[in-house]
Amino acid sequence: MSRVLRIANAAGFLGDNLDAPQRLVESAEVDYLTLEHLAELTMSILARLREKDPQAGYATDFVEIVRDLTPALHAQSQLKIVTNSGGMNPPACAKAVAGVLTEKGLGGLPIGVVTGDDLLSRLAELQAEGCEFVNLETGQPLADAGLAVVSANAYLGAQPIQQALAGDARLVITGRVADASLTLGPTMHKFGWRWDDWNKLAAASVAGHLIECGAQVTGGYSVDWQKYRLADVGYPIAELGESGDCVITKPAGSGGAVNRTTVVEQLIYEIGDPSHYLTPDVDCDFTTVNVREIGPDRVAVSGASGNPATDSYKVSLAYRDGFMASGQLLVYGVDCREKAQACGEMILERVRAAGFELARTNIELMGVGAGVPGAWFWRKYQPPGELVLRVTVHDPRREAVERFTREIAPLITSGPAGLAGYATGRPQVRPVYSYWPTLVPKSLVQPKVEVRPAKECLQ
Amino acid sequence: MSGGGRTLRVRELATARSGDKGNHANIGVVARDEAAYGILLSRLTAVRVQDYFKELGVTRVERFELPNVLALNFLLYDVLGGGASRSLRIDTQGKLLATALLELTLFLPQRED
Numbered sequence: 241m242s243r244v245l246r247i248a249n250a251a252g253f254l255g256d257n258l259d260a261p262q263r264l265v266e267s268a269e270v271d272y273l274t275l276e277h278l279a280e281l282t283m284s285i286l287a288r289l290r291e292k293d294p295q296a297g298y299a300t301d302f303v304e305i306v307r308d309l310t311p312a313l314h315a316q317s318q319l320k321i322v323t324n325s326g327g328m329n330p331p332a333c334a335k336a337v338a339g340v341l342t343e344k345g346l347g348g349l350p351i352g353v354v355t356g357d358d359l360l361s362r363l364a365e366l367q368a369e370g371c372e373f374v375n376l377e378t379g380q381p382l383a384d385a386g387l388a389v390v391s392a393n394a395y396l397g398a399q400p401i402q403q404a405l406a407g408d409a410r411l412v413i414t415g416r417v418a419d420a421s422l423t424l425g426p427t428m429h430k431f432g433w434r435w436d437d438w439n440k441l442a443a444a445s446v447a448g449h450l451i452e453c454g455a456q457v458t459g460g461y462s463v464d465w466q467k468y469r470l471a472d473v474g475y476p477i478a479e480l481g482e483s484g485d486c487v488i489t490k491p492a493g494s495g496g497a498v499n500r501t502t503v504v505e506q507l508i509y510e511i512g513d514p515s516h517y518l519t520p521d522v523d524c525d526f527t528t529v530n531v532r533e534i535g536p537d538r539v540a541v542s543g544a545s546g547n548p549a550t551d552s553y554k555v556s557l558a559y560r561d562g563f564m565a566s567g568q569l570l571v572y573g574v575d576c577r578e579k580a581q582a583c584g585e586m587i588l589e590r591v592r593a594a595g596f597e598l599a600r601t602n603i604e605l606m607g608v609g610a611g612v613p614g615a616w617f618w619r620k621y622q623p624p625g626e627l628v629l630r631v632t633v634h635d636p637r638r639e640a641v642e643r644f645t646r647e648i649a650p651l652i653t654s655g656p657a658g659l660a661g662y663a664t665g666r667p668q669v670r671p672v673y674s675y676w677p678t679l680v681p682k683s684l685v686q687p688k689v690e691v692r693p694a695k696e697c698l699q
Numbered sequence: 700m701s702g703g704g705r706t707l708r709v710r711e712l713a714t715a716r717s718g719d720k721g722n723h724a725n726i727g728v729v730a731r732d733e734a735a736y737g738i739l740l741s742r743l744t745a746v747r748v749q750d751y752f753k754e755l756g757v758t759r760v761e762r763f764e765l766p767n768v769l770a771l772n773f774l775l776y777d778v779l780g781g782g783a784s785r786s787l788r789i790d791t792q793g794k795l796l797a798t799a800l801l802e803l804t805l806f807l808p809q810r811e812d
Contacts (some may be wrong), residue, residue: 281784377721456716463714464802500713501729504768508727510718512774514763531768543767561785602780602787611790614754615799632787672785677721 243482245430247423247447250475251275251323252454254282254299260454260475262308265319267491270477271430273309273473274422275302275323276452283416284558284673286327286390287360287668294335298333299325306337306411310344313410322422326413328391330355331697333415338697344625347695352404354414356687357678359392366684375558376677387559390673394553394680397520399435400687401425407691416556417520425446427480440524442546443484447527449517450488450506450541451476457488457506459496469495485542487534498537507531520554520682523547552679562599563675566650567667568606572626572660578604580629583655587631590647604630630663634672642668700782702742712739715797722782723775726792726800730769739771740764742805748773751803752796754782756802 248270250261254277265273277299290297302325312319326333334353341349359366363382367373373382373392382389393416402425404609412425417565427444428435435441450457457476459468474494479487496502507526509518514526523546530543567587571580584603591598603611607627633644644664652662709715709728713737716728728743731738749760757778764771779793780786790796 279783284784293788334752392786461716463710463716463797500768504729504770505714505716505727507768508725508729508765508770508772509716511725511727511772512720512723512763513761514772527765527767528765529765529767558784564785564787566787600787604789606789610788612752612799613788615751615802630789634787635784674785675721675782 241360245427245478245480247271247272247426247451247480248475248477249274249276249454251277251449252452252456253277253279253311254301256454258301260310261305264475264491265309265312265316267494268477269318271318271320272426273319273321274451275305275325276419276422277302277323278324280556280558280599280675282393283328283556285299285320285394286329287558288671290328295332297328298330299327302333303336304342307340309461310341310346313346313349320405320410320426321632322412322426324414324417324422326353326415328358328415330413330415334485337411338628338694341694342698347693348413349540349694350409350691351694351697352407352409352412352689352691354396354400354404354412354417354687354689355462356685357393357416358395359394359685360389363389363392366680369684371680371684373487373555373676373678373680376679382676382678387676388559389559392555392557394431394555394685395520396553396687397421398424398428400689402428402429403689404691405429407689409691418450419452420445420519421521423451423478424521430499431482436548438522438546438548439544440484442524443486443544444480445519445522445524446526446541446544447478447480447486451478453506453509455496456509457502458490458498459502462502462505464501468497471495472558484544488539488541489537498539500531500533500539503531503539503541518550520549522549524534528544553680553685555678555680557674557676557678558673561640561672563641564632564633564634564672565641565645565667566630566632567645567670568661569629569648569651570661571629571659574625576625576627576658577605577608577623579656579658580627583651583659584631584650585630586655587644587647591644595641596635598633598635598640598644600634602632604632606630638669645669705807707738707805707807709743709805710801712767713801715789715800717793717795717797719779719783719792722777722779726773726775728771728798728800730772731805732760733769736769738805738807742807743771745773747803748800752778768774
């Protein structure tokens with residue numbers, strides 16, 4: 241048995257390249273393929289889908305991906321898949337995937353389902369047990385805020401994933417788990433470290449953190465984009481050794497690159513204090529990590545250290561927060577700047593005249609620095625001859641936002657000359673979900689693991 | 700330039716990448732080499748970064764150092780106008796902050812070699 245564990249990641253969010261998983265397993269032999277499909281916003285969108293249909297609320301992209309992966313699952317006996325595509329409804333995801341597997345002659349393939357992260361139906365019970373879900377930024381208890389909560393999920397760790405693999409699952413479907421745990425779970429299953437071997441847990445979590453955003457560690461999202469061929473960018477593979485140290489690489493012949501810069505950029509992506517990168521499994525210290533190029537598209541990552549995990553899980557809790565819409569117009573001409581600003585104000589004035597004082601509004605002139613207001617590094621350039629006006633509004637009342645969406649097109653006949661781009665129709669009104677950052681004691685959450693052959697998941 | 704010295708853009712010394720953490724954002728700055736890291740360490744302070752992004756309503760900037768990998772991490776508090784779900788801006792997640800930071804100008808006093 242090889243003492244190197246090869247874990248790939250071929251999805252960094254729901255909506256990532258659908259062909260990447262199949263391309264990866266057909267161009268490199270890996271032990272595990274992970275797929276990371278959940279962001280906070282994704283969870284509330286999935287919660288809303290489940291509200292409408294009890295069999296929905298998972299990442300349906302995953303079902304299509306499994307269909308593409310069935311040849312590889314037949315041909316490569318070592319290949320296992322670990323994913324959080326279960327979203328708000330892992331059992332329904334398992335059922336849909338089981339349908340595809342059974343149809344493709346893989347009805348005997350064991351599927352592990354991890355649940356227990358969903359706290360929505362338990363909020364009252366947990367509050368009665370003394371968990372106040374205090375807002376980490378304001379200190380306010382949840383009950384005092386009177387919110388319409390739509391989803392509340394604990395970020396589970398690697399233990400239930402490891403348990404599912406110990407139960408012989410070839411495919412593990414979870415709901416909300418920490419991204420790095422998708423990698424740590426298989427690593428614990430392979431090497432059997434102790435759950436308090438903090439440095440090793442930290443090392444594997446670093447590997448997980450590096451690959452969790454897919455191509456962002458292989459050349460994607462790079463300042464040096466001109467150096468890389470990104471159209472067929474390769475997705476990352478972490479080769480983990482028994483010490484916990486790893487090598488980050490990508491399939492031979494694929495586009496993109498793995499070098500010191502691509503790896504360090506991703507190491508510090510979306511983190512706070514690098515000495516305390518907290519996962520449910522371990523408190524990682526990134527400041528002791530060393531990164532070294534050891535070959536073409538091969539970077540060795542070593543030296544991570546860890547401290548004991550905290551006694552609580554982070555909770556992704558979302559509540560309804562009114563409605564938003566955003567509309568755009570192309571504004572053309574030497575006077576485009578003044579004209580665009582005037583058009584934006586005209587739209588809002590007409591909404592006011594219709595009886596709606598909108599709670600929050602924003603007028604942006606895209607083309608003259610709207611991306612980062614105030615960072616006028618390019619102000620020495622000539623004023624543009626055209627720009628895009630973007631007006632965005634947010635209000636508790638759907639009808640107020642609805643009214644705004646009807647005030648953009650009329651400008652074509654009742655506004656200034658030199659406007660274009662109405663043809664796409666009225667902007668959509670979308671519900672807003674806001675986040676309540678909070679924790680739950682680990683003792684109040686019991687992750688549940690069930691492993692069954694695909695054909696038994698069909699019921 | 701009077702008094703000697705020269706100016707440099709951050710992009711001549713480093714790459715950078717930004718992302719969101721609720722209503723906060725972080726910008727990771729990765730120096731091209733040790734000399735560049737030294738300059739960034741002394742010149743690219745939390746105060747400079749906070750001042751550069753003041754129009755975004757940033758309330759506080761913390762700087763963390765990762766000397767092993769020649770990188771700095773800046774955590775910008777309350778900078779995203781409500782965060783990914785409720786920001787009214789085109790860049791709801793602070794993806795552009797790093798690109799903007801690369802254009803910040805640093806002043807280097809003249810050195811006697």
